[in-house]
Amino acid sequence: MTIIQPNKTNRLTNVVFTMSLLALLGVASWSIVLYNRTVNMTHDISGKDREYQALLAKNAELKNALYAITDAKNLRHVAEASGLVPVAHPEYIEEDRAPALAAR
Numbered sequence: 001m002t003i004i005q006p007n008k009t010n011r012l013t014n015v016v017f018t019m020s021l022l023a024l025l026g027v028a029s030w031s032i033v034l035y036n037r038t039v040n041m042t043h044d045i046s047g048k049d050r051e052y053q054a055l056l057a058k059n060a061e062l063k064n065a066l067y068a069i070t071d072a073k074n075l076r077h078v079a080e081a082s083g084l085v086p087v088a089h090p091e092y093i094e095e096d097r098a099p100a101l102a103a104r
Contacts, residue, residue: 013024068074
């Protein structure tokens with residue numbers, strides 16, 4: 001005689017199946033969150049890279065302007081416009097080489 005019990009289920013099997021399904025949903029949700037954070041970080045990095053390139057270009061323009069201002073020919077023109085004249089033989093103040101306190 002064979003006894004068939006089709007409606008009887010094992011409680012442990014249901015618990016393991018439910019826990020596995022919850023773990024799978026948790027991992028899937030975490031993967032989506034992690035992917036979104038990665039994409040956002042990639043967009044932020046590319047934005048910062050564009051900003052960095054723009055700052056490099058602005059820095060190069062500022063350096064060119066500085067070099068143009070401090071060029072020797074430009075400085076002479078600015079000095080002449082300010083009323084300054086070059087001195088052919090300047091007199092300098094020389095430092096005394098003797099020590100400040102003489103040893104006796």
